[in-house]
Amino acid sequence: MPSLPGLRRYLVLLGILGALTAGVVLLQAEGLATLLTGGGLGVTFLVAVGARVLLTLGQNVATGRFAAGAQAGLRRRLLSSTDDAGVVTTQVTKGVDATTAYLTGYLPALVLSVLVPVAVVVRLVTTDLTSALIVVATLPLIPVFAALVGARAKARTERQWALLTRLGGHFLDAVRGLPTLKLFGRARAQAQHVRAMADAHADATLSTLRVAFLSSLVLELVATLSIALIAMPIGFRLLEGSLTAHTAMLVLVLAPEAYLPLRAAGAKFHAAAEGLTALREALAPPVRARQGGTVTRPAGPPEIEFDGVSVHYGEVAALSEVDLVIRRGEHVAITGPSGSGKSTLLAVLLGFVTPTAGRVLVDGVDLRSLDHAAWLRDTAWLPQRPTLFSGTVAENIALGSSADVPAAARAAALDDVVAELPEGHATRIGELGAGLSAGQRQRVGLARALARTDAGLVLLDEPTARLDRGTEQAVLDGTKALLPGRTALFVAHHPALAAMATRSVPLVGGRVPTGVR
Incomplete structure (x- = not known):
């Protein structure tokens, strides 16, 4: 993960908000199960809903402020860079803006994907051990499939970003040299070259989107099948009378909450992949000439x-x-x-x-x-x-x-x-x-x-x-x-x-x- 000033404090804050959200999810599920089994609309449910809304608003404010500060710092860093002006221009505009999805979407979802499933599993263990074991067995399938598809998406996203920065740099060079190009009749040829580079970037973008759509399909399918594996035994046991209605409803309400943060993190990863690539490039140390050793060869033509x-x-x-x-x-x-x-x-x-x-x-x-x-x-x-x-x-x-x-x-x-x-x-x-x-x-x-x-x-x-x-x-x-x-x-x-x-x-x-x- 790229290192940003204040990132550790930001992650600690997200952890605190995530832990509170996990607790609120459990309270909300308890209140909803009571409501659906005829227990009435309790104070617990109303408090949980209100707390979840406030936590969501608080998280949005915190992520927005951190992203704004981090992006301002990135722009100052890039504008002081001595890299190619076209590449810097692309990074300062498109690249820095693309980090919003990573900083405000993927990172909070990643924290929730760790804390909420753990809290749900712990609660299910005390409620229904069979359902808890099914969740524990199927939950790792989502990150496994997400990693398999994500590895392919990572390479395509890096290629897409490389084509974009190359296009920005070449376009700026072409604009700078436009008078000379017009003078020697090369403007049309350069326009065709820029168009070809833009088409290559468009093809790379569509290729990346196809992988992202495939990832969403895989994650949704795995999560749906996993919840079905939990719901079917619950139904049979409820008919047999070996499970109370309140317990069954609590399990059915909690089980989707275990998979939801992982699905959200997987979906937001692809939206944030370009921003993550741009962030890595922006924070990469400047390329310096290698210092080398101490051996000095005689001057003259070498072999x-x-x-x-x-x-x-x-x-x-x-x-x-x-x-x-x-x-x-x-x-x-x-x-x-x-x-x-x-x-x-x-x-x-x-x-x-x-x-x-x-x-x-x-x-x-x-x-x-x-x-x-x-x-x-x-x-x-x-x-x-x-x-x-x-x-x-x-x-x-x-x-x-x-x-x-x-x-x-x-x-x-x-x-x-x-x-x-x-x-x-x-x-x-x-x-x-x-x-x-x-x-x-x-x-x-x-x-x-x-x-x-x-x-x-x-x-x-x-x-x-x-x-x-x-x-x-x-x-x-x-x-x-x-x-x-x-x-x-x-x-x-x-x-x-x-x-x-x-x-x-x-x-x-x-x-x-x-x-x-």
Whole structure:
């Protein structure tokens, strides 16, 4: 369960309210049994009904206040995050709102599903042992079936949320770059891409709902059959005269109360599943670069070996037993469809993702044993979306080093862009490169990589994605200057980028085909 500030106090309060509710349920059942067997409308029944109403109102007030405070805290946490703006926007709006069903619906129902059945069973033991044993035998069936169906629903809900955050991030990027897209006639293609992502999210949502409906059917069927198993013997024993009418009615009134909280918790779990996934992501610690070991390797082009590397994100396998050798000074292009794990492979090599299984050897030394900061200093990396910060163009290229900024800008075909800026390299740009087009931001990222003239390893993650042909060619020409005398690994969708490699390695479904090393 995700940890929220004040969650423990909230659960204690729910426990107190749940215990009082369990006691009121017993009183209400006693009074209702007396009423139905001709005993009249007693004070006990009226008090129990009134108390149950007040407890429900009190629980609604408590859950509402806690949810409002928790959601405000989540929004502050997310707004201070440095994650992708599109993902943060989706989490702050849709994600935080989705936690309401979890905080105000599922958690209270979960507490009641523990306390009320226990109280009912204890009361039935003192009233009718046979019925109590039937309840004890059948009650576990509901959480068992709920867990079996819930395991399937969990994976689908996580996929649904991942598609939603990806859609939000891509849509924001498309809106930001709309002037450039319109200029180069790519707006229609991006609209089709956004529509395809929206359709994928809609399909995932319908798939999740089908599982939720199946769960409700299973829970209702199990509960109904269980109550029938109790009611049938009660009827026969009542006819035989071995059971009084008051006892029979008390059992029949109490038995459904034992199953009701479990059924409610199961039903509310599916309504809260998306919120729980969003809550886990919002409370997840920020991803930090691995600190690594203390071994320092000599600078220069490395030889790299992926030895049975696997990476799992929850139940999803991004990489599966990847075996790949990149010889010193070799240029390898990683090809394959979107989602096949190419970017994850680079993230593993950068040390940003730790393999679930297997290892990466650099000149025969485990990557985890290397000094991570020194390893990154010897690496030139050009991602799909270079992260630019508020500052001058020169500062964004140099990143605190003493690089030859004008030379790097010329090599990246950025000098013509710099010449048009009011103050040249000293021109300030906004956060995330505000004020520059997508192509210009990409060339700043390339200039940053080109400035690493002493780097022995070059990593490129589809640097020409979303660029027009002219800008793409400029980026490719500049990229060629990075490769001589260095080991290079790059993700390539476009043939022009793959052509710069000495060999290409396909990656399909997170695997390198057998026989390819």
